Amino acid sequence: MAGTITPITMPKFGLAMTEGKIASWNVEPGSSVDVGEELADIETTKITNGYESPASGILRRQVASEGETLAVGALIGVLADKDVSDADIDAFVEKFQNEFSSQAAETGASESAEPVVVEVGDLKLKVQDSGHGDDTPVLFIHGFGGDLTNWMFNQDHFSGSRRTVAFDLPGHGGSSKNVGDGKPATFAATTAALLDKLDIAKAHVVAHSLGGAIALELAKSHPEKVASLSLVAPAGLGKDINMDFINGFISADRRKTLEPVLHYLVHDKSLITRNMIEGIIRFKRLDGAVAGLETVAKACFPDGHQADDLHGALENFTGPKQVIWGENDEVLSAASAKGLPASVKITLLPETGHMPQMEKSADVNAAVTQLIA
Amino acid sequence: MSKKSFRQAINEALRQEMQRDPRVILMGEDVAGGQGGSSGVKDAWGGVLGVTKGLFTEFGPDRVFDTPITEASYIGAAAGAAATGLRPVAELMFVDFIGSCLDQVMNQAAKFRYMFGGKATTPLVIRAMYGAGFNAAAQHSQALYPLFTHIPGLKVVIPSNPYEAKGLLIEAIRDNDPVIFLENKVMYDDEDEVPDEAYTIPFGEANLTREGDDVTIVAFGRMVNFANEAADRLEKDGISCTVIDPRTTSPLDTGTILDCVAETGRLVVVDESSPRCNLACDVAALVAEEAFDALKAPIRRVMPPHTPVPFATVLEKLYMPDSARIEAAVRSVMGYKAKQDA
Known part of the structure; x- marks a missing residue:
């Protein structure tokens, strides 16, 4: 042969x-x-x-x-x-x-499972619920302006032996556009209610950017629901935030003006595709989407700085915890990874921007796998 | 979000705006259809091609009503209703019927805001089918958007796919000026991902469906799809095209057209309306005047001949611009060599 x-x-x-x-x-x-x-x-x-x-x-x-x-x-x-x-x-x-x-x-x-709509209180949340098995489920929380597809390179990786859930936060993607007061604690309460609705008692939480602050609030208010914390370029651990990104993301309504804003997200600028830009423009056209983003930005980044300091929540969380950061993050500086308690595992990824879960998905998946094993 | 047809996208836009705003009403010939018959069916037709089906049963006779076959009266009534506080969406069925009611549109609705010194608004939408390719003969196949574009005071919208149709129609209904919303009758079964939620696409903002370095193609409505097909084939031969869908002919996004021509230096305009004084002429004149220095080749227009739309299938096919003719036009501008000075 x-x-x-x-x-x-x-x-x-x-x-x-x-x-x-x-x-x-x-x-x-x-x-x-x-x-x-x-x-x-x-x-x-x-x-x-x-x-x-x-x-x-x-x-x-x-x-x-x-x-x-x-x-x-x-x-x-x-x-x-x-x-x-x-x-x-x-x-x-x-x-x-x-x-x-x-x-x-x-x-x-x-074809593969489509996202479903789950009602939580008076909110409708778009949820990608996939995989099954006995291992503790993994919950993914995206960041400001993102949606559940931010985890497209990650969710599948964990779906073999467990349930995995990614969802669109209120105000984002295909979920209701009502963001309430727009604070991370409010999103955390919605996240906890979603877990209840899905009958998930406890989950490993993987969260990105503003989702990181939401995860920390969740760990603070509902520690029993959080098996571990994997925070990817999280908010809540520093004062600085790139307001050119936040404001540009809110105001840019054409491909030409949005593309340079999205360049802040990645180290290798060529990674931003036409489809990604078009998808964000389409999201922002939905009734209430821009108003929701404005509310979140005002609540989380008043005066151009992060409002919430969640170091305490990270320190007090007793489960396995880690922070993963791109060294070239232009939205939330990786400098915030310095000086964290020794109980927090730190992974710094070279030549990586603000979205390591997409730009260096294999590294992020490996780090999460190691923490939750 | 799911795949929806052009027909469903328009129906959903109407339904969501009627749910959101009680001032939105529908009127036209057979927009419900079948009322008063003995079958008991309340909306047998839902418009001649089923676009408004289900709206009569949901919103009732006060908000969805069939009119007599007299365009002059109901288009006039819709303009008056708009000026006095409602937000009517009147269906003209075929745009060719504008001949019976042009005064109501051109001299009344389009002029109110201007002639009343800005004190009157006329939030009127006139939906109408346009275009050849449906074997509907010369009186039901015209693409009369140049006629409306010519009239100051009107906004003119030509969606190129279901996603665009929903967002542009919601924008049209929320707009405070008279809007002519033109639906290509052969596109009703085209499908596309269309969000379930309401969304708006602003007027006067062109969409680039392809981005390339060599040739700019400006196309309207259904022609955008033909231009995309041509661009995809040309791409394989190393010719990269920008395809511009202006979305609205009034207002027209002249800035995007000029920017793109400045980058590519070559322009092909595709317009399925009659060739004299149409949008292709308008865009060609704009570029010739404002971007002359950028041009590396003469502007080419892809258009039907100056004749009524033929009924015979073979002739109608010959009449219509298609992707092969667009491709040929692009190749011709790419192959252009300036004559040497004598």
Whole structure:
């Protein structure tokens, strides 16, 4: 038998991902690659992500060309040893394509779980509830202006052995636009009520940015519900906040003006895709969305500084806890990670901006896995 | 958020605004349909293509009413209702019928704010189907948006997909001026992700559906989709296009058009309305006057011939601009070489 042929297919980086675009190939046809080497950059509805090779071998074919958009699972390339003949590869590609198109037609309807709407008091919250198993569930809380898809590279990672829940905070994404007083403590109360509604007694909490402050408030008010805290570039641990980002995010209503604002989020500016910008513009057009953001910004960052100091909540929380920060964060400075109690595990990621869970998803997933194991 | 058709998007915009604001009413020929018949069905039609279906049963005869087949009277009544405190959405069915009621629109609704010194507002929306490709013959296939764009005091909206349709219609209903809202009749079954919540898309802000370096394509309504198809094919050959959907022809986002032409240096305008004095002429004149120095090639317009829309299917197909003709126009401006001085 000739050497094995490995199909390289469009990866599914997260639950919401149904298709991806080849932003660029990083390996020339005919070159050999090792497992884990980045084969290509894949553009998703959020940011562009590197695709690591699932096997070693020679990249014999680039079936998809740069700029092409393909469904998850579609063949984009072929990896094989040099002793595999071109004819065998042609036959493989043809067979794969035939099977994939018929398979796609069959399973098209039963795509991955869609988010559901959960009513909490008079709020309707959009919730992505997936995975099951006996391990303690993981709850993801996004930050200011974000939504549950901020966790598209993370949630799936933990869904194998446990329930995972990501949701749109009030005022965000597809949830009700009523943010109340807009304070982290208010969001924490809603989060606690959501956990009750979902029958989750206790969860590992993974929270980003303003979501970090909400998680700390949750740990303060409902410590029994929090199994561990993984805070990614959290608010509540420093005074400074990049108000150019906050104000720009609120006021920019066109792609041209919003794009430079979103550049504050990442170290590698090319990661911000057209789709991500369009998605945020569409969110901001919803009735009440901008008013909600304004209320949150006024409550959390009056006078251009963070209102809440939650060091106490972090210190008093007795469960496993960690802070993960990008060294090049331009929204909330990683300097706030200094001087935290020794019981807090600190991970600083080089060449990383304010959204490590997207920009360095593998590192964040590894750190969370380690803490909750 | 889910996939919704153009028809559903418009229906949802009307329903949500009627729920939000009791002053919003609907009127037109068969917008309920079937009242007074013996079948017991209250809204048999819901508009000639089913766009307003279900609204009569939800909001009742005080807010959704069928009018006689007399456009002059009910469009006039809608303009008067708007001037006196309601926010009517009147359906003209086919935009071709404007001939029967142009005075009510052009000399009345469009002039109120100006002639009453800003003391009157006329929050009127006139919805109408436009466009060829439906085999509906010369009196039911025109794309008359240049006519309305020509009249100061009117706002003119041409949505290019279901997402745009919902947001632009809600904006139209909330706007305090008369708005002509044109729906391409062959697009009603087009589907798109459309948020369940209400949202608005501001007028006078063009949308870039593609961004490229070589050629700017300005297209209106359904033509935006053809321009996108052409741009995607051209991209594979290394020609990258910016596609501009102006969304509204009045107001027109001239700034975005000029900015994009300044970047690409080449312009193709796609307009399915009759070629004389249409939007393609308007945009071409704007660019020729304001961005002459940026142009690397003559402006090309992709338009139908100056003739009534043919009924025969083969001729109607030949009449309509399509993605192949857009692609050819882009290739021609890319291949342009200036003549050497003699």
